[in-house]
Amino acid sequence: xxxxxxxxxxxxxxxxxxxxxxxxxxxxxxxxxxxxxxxxxxxxxxxxxxxxxxxxxxxxxxxxxxxxxxxxxxxxxxxxxxxxxxxxxxxxxxxxxxxxxxxxxxxxxxxxxxxxxxxxxxxxxxxxxxxxx
Amino acid sequence: xxxxxxxxxxxxxxxxxxxxxxxxxxxxxxxxxxxxxxxxxxxxxxxxxxxxxxxxxxxxxxxxxxxxxxxxxxxxxxxxxxxxx
Numbered sequence: 027x028x029x030x031x032x033x034x035x036x037x038x039x040x041x042x043x044x045x046x047x048x049x050x051x052x053x054x055x056x057x058x059x060x061x062x063x064x065x066x067x068x069x070x071x072x073x074x075x076x077x078x079x080x081x082x083x084x085x086x087x088x089x090x091x092x093x094x095x096x097x098x099x100x101x102x103x104x105x106x107x108x109x110x111x112x113x114x115x116x117x118x119x120x121x122x123x124x125x126x127x128x129x130x131x132x133x134x135x136x137x138x139x140x141x142x143x144x145x146x147x148x149x150x151x152x153x154x155x156x157x158x159x
Numbered sequence: 160x161x162x163x164x165x166x167x168x169x170x171x172x173x174x175x176x177x178x179x180x181x182x183x184x185x186x187x188x189x190x191x192x193x194x195x196x197x198x199x200x201x202x203x204x205x206x207x208x209x210x211x212x213x214x215x216x217x218x219x220x221x222x223x224x225x226x227x228x229x230x231x232x233x234x235x236x237x238x239x240x241x242x243x244x
Contacts, residue, residue: 099190099198099235108193108234109162116235117215123237124211143211 041135048141049132051148052098052125058155059101063090065159066105080104096127107155115154121147165195170232174199177225178218181205196234206240214238 067076080087088094171189174197185203192198206214218238222230
């Protein structure tokens with residue numbers, strides 16, 4: 027099997043990594059929110075256990091183990107993190123909410139400014155959530 | 160201290176009405192957040208060419224100038240320019 031080759035002259039070769047960074051940063055927010063949700067449900071170590079426990083309490087929780095689990099605004103909405111967010115976190119979370127899990131397949135390059143904005147916002151949100159776990 | 164709960168069905172139309180002053184014919188959508196908080200999405204050509212930080216500031220400024228302290232019912236804003244579609 028041939029190892030993958032890197033062609034510096036290939037279209038998008040200088041900016042493709044930016045989209046990858048944006049994808050990973052947003053995925054960090056998704057994982058942080060899921061860790062927070064698990065941490066708020068006693069005796070749960072898995073997201074599916076937390077989901078089932080919340081549903082058994084009569085809460086109208088959607089299947090956060092499926093595609094809904096990529097919906098950052100929805101994950102936020104089922105946590106008390108949404109209460110008392112300061113302006114910086116509100117705006118950072120609003121920027122993070124434009125993240126799409128499908129960016130892993132995204133062929134279009136991102137600009138450095140676009141990438142920096144999203145990665146910075148994700149960093150703010152991840153730091154905030156992990157400080158609350 | 161217990162978190163304040165909001166009546167989403169009452170608050171969401173108020174938030175939309177406040178945003179309509181700056182976005183009269185644009186797409187505004189709301190979703191229910193934790194304890195009735197309002198999550199807002201706006202799609203408007205007014206936001207074209209702005210950075211993400213500028214888009215955030217623009218929409219939040221509209222909310223604060225029209226709702227004042229009551230803008231706390233809004234938890235997050237997701238703004239799109241039509242140039243992103």
